[in-house]
Amino acid sequence: MKELVGMDGLQLIAPSTRTLVMQNIVSGYEKPYEAVGLRKNGEEYPLRLEARNIPYKGKQVRSVEFRDITDAKKAEAEHQRLQSQLIQAQKMEAIGTLAGGIAHDFNNILGAVLGYAEMAKEDSVPGSQASKKLDRVIEAGTRAAGLVKQILAFSRQVVTEPVPLNPEHIIKETIKLLRPSLPSTITIKQQSEGSIRSIIADPTQIHQLVMNLCTNAFHAMEQTGGILSINLENQELSAPDLRQYPNVKPGKFVVLSVSDTGPGIPPEIRDRIFDPYFTTKEVGKGTGMGLAIIHGIATSLGGFVTCDSIIGQGAVFRSFFPAIELDIAPKIESTDVVPMGKEHVLFVDDEEMLADLGKTMLERLSYHVTLCNDSNTALACFREQPNKFDILVTDQTMPGMTGFDLAREVLRIRPNLPIILCTGYSNLIDEKAAKQIGIKAFIMKPVTKKQLTEALMQVKISDISQGEDRQQTTSL
Numbered sequence: 407m408k409e410l411v412g413m414d415g416l417q418l419i420a421p422s423t424r425t426l427v428m429q430n431i432v433s434g435y436e437k438p439y440e441a442v443g444l445r446k447n448g449e450e451y452p453l454r455l456e457a458r459n460i461p462y463k464g465k466q467v468r469s470v471e472f473r474d475i476t477d478a479k480k481a482e483a484e485h486q487r488l489q490s491q492l493i494q495a496q497k498m499e500a501i502g503t504l505a506g507g508i509a510h511d512f513n514n515i516l517g518a519v520l521g522y523a524e525m526a527k528e529d530s531v532p533g534s535q536a537s538k539k540l541d542r543v544i545e546a547g548t549r550a551a552g553l554v555k556q557i558l559a560f561s562r563q564v565v566t567e568p569v570p571l572n573p574e575h576i577i578k579e580t581i582k583l584l585r586p587s588l589p590s591t592i593t594i595k596q597q598s599e600g601s602i603r604s605i606i607a608d609p610t611q612i613h614q615l616v617m618n619l620c621t622n623a624f625h626a627m628e629q630t631g632g633i634l635s636i637n638l639e640n641q642e643l644s645a646p647d648l649r650q651y652p653n654v655k656p657g658k659f660v661v662l663s664v665s666d667t668g669p670g671i672p673p674e675i676r677d678r679i680f681d682p683y684f685t686t687k688e689v690g691k692g693t694g695m696g697l698a699i700i701h702g703i704a705t706s707l708g709g710f711v712t713c714d715s716i717i718g719q720g721a722v723f724r725s726f727f728p729a730i731e732l733d734i735a736p737k738i739e740s741t742d743v744v745p746m747g748k749e750h751v752l753f754v755d756d757e758e759m760l761a762d763l764g765k766t767m768l769e770r771l772s773y774h775v776t777l778c779n780d781s782n783t784a785l786a787c788f789r790e791q792p793n794k795f796d797i798l799v800t801d802q803t804m805p806g807m808t809g810f811d812l813a814r815e816v817l818r819i820r821p822n823l824p825i826i827l828c829t830g831y832s833n834l835i836d837e838k839a840a841k842q843i844g845i846k847a848f849i850m851k852p853v854t855k856k857q858l859t860e861a862l863m864q865v866k867i868s869d870i871s872q873g874e875d876r877q878q879t880t881s882l
């Protein structure tokens with residue numbers, strides 16, 4: 407305090423704002439204002455000044471209040487950060503709602519694209535150019551349907567469908583999609599060490615994870631070119647190896663590494679790259695969600711992600727997924743084996759094009775089909791001849807009466823009738839409640855022939871086993 411006596415007050419002000427303070431002294435300014443203060447150790451800090459010109463012993467003097475506002479500034483910055491995070495979160499929520507709204511219509515469109523492509527493929531000569539091109543249409547359409555689901559899974563926590571799968575297959579497929587969009591200065595190398603174990607995951611999630619990691623690697627090497635390596639290996643991790651990840655169970659893992667030879671990631675941001683909305687990219691190029699999604703996917707599958715980087719040499723992201731302990735064979739993707747039916751199906755969908763498509767699909771599988779574009783008409787039709795139909799396949803979202811309500815009414819008349827409910831991602835109904843009222847199977851729209859056949863098999867099998875139960879009970 408003593409040091410201050412007789413000191414030139416301007417010495418307490420950083421040189422950058424001394425002129426401003428001088429001007430205010432000269433003009434006798436009396437309102438509070440901000441300047442930059444200077445500490446004894448030369449450090450600068452945010453300062454708030456407020457002066458009064460007062461008479462003192464017959465002279466006019468200026469009394470000045472100095473207030474260190476470092477903490478207030480920090481609190482304000484934090485408030486602004488939270489505010490912008492909130493705005494981002496609200497934006498994401500809005501996107502989620504929008505996506506949910508679009509998903510219903512989009513799925514219907516995709517349903518028509520996929521369905522007609524599948525039928526055109528059946529009509530085309532096996533192995534012909536046309537048939538191969540249609541395979542591409544079906545592949546791309548299925549991918550699009552998966553992505554819609556993924557967007558919604560992120561924004562609305564829709565349940566994903568994990569299945570046993572071979573990650574090698576998905577990675578090869580992703581690289582095939584990615585390669586054309588990369589400049590020739592980036593070389594892709596893919597390697598798998600030995601025979602890779604299977605994991606349990608939703609194929610779309612793995613696809614998204616690989617795409618996000620490869621996009622980051624691509625952005626990192628966009629200017630310079632380089633090598634993008636994607637490797638798969640089996641690894642066993644013990645409890646001490648996993649000390650940092652208390653929620654991960656020790657055991658066998660499949661490790662997917664994606665590495666680049668870009669500039670690397672500065673150590674000071676490495677802790678933040680997995681945070682939602684953290685990005686160093688310009689607006690329009692990155693949202694900062696990529697790694698947050700990757701982290702979410704790996705964690706939800708019981709695994710984790712690590713990042714290593716050396717400045718100037720590149721970065722490597724390793725995703726660890728728990729491997730399937732027993733040798734469960736991955737689910738075979740096949741549309742070749744098709745069970746044929748002779749039953750009479752009542753098919754209900756308010757979208758005419760989808761209804762026609764469903765009818766054609768079922769007729770090609772040798773079912774008899776009665777089509778209804780309206781749930782009330784469908785119910786009336788069923789009431790008239792309840793024993794005419796063997797299976798009901800109905801859309802969920804329809805004006806007048808939902809598929810769920812139609813099913814309930816129909817089950818009052820024929821309690822064991824096999825029913826398949828087709829639902830869009832945007833209107834996921836409570837599966838438990840539906841099972842409780844007796845709906846036997848669900849199909850996620852867009853409906854493909856494969857899904858339809860599988861659901862028909864499922865309801866038929868459960869119908870047969872129920873029939874057996876009934877017979878056993880009656881014979882007792």
Ligand SMILES: Nc1ncnc2c1ncn2[C@@H]1O[C@H](COP(=O)(O)OP(=O)(O)OP(=O)(O)O)[C@@H](O)[C@H]1O
Binds near residue numbers: 691696
């Ligand atoms: N391979 C990499 N090399 C260098 N920096 C990287 C790499 N991968 C990620 N980063 C850094 O981490 C940040 C966050 O990545 P993240 O994938 O979460 O978001 P983004 O790529 O910026 O945007 P989005 O993925 O949503 O389009 C990036 O902005 C970048 O600074």
Ligand SMILES: [Mg+2]
Binds near residue numbers: 621692695696697
């Ligand atoms: Mg990214």
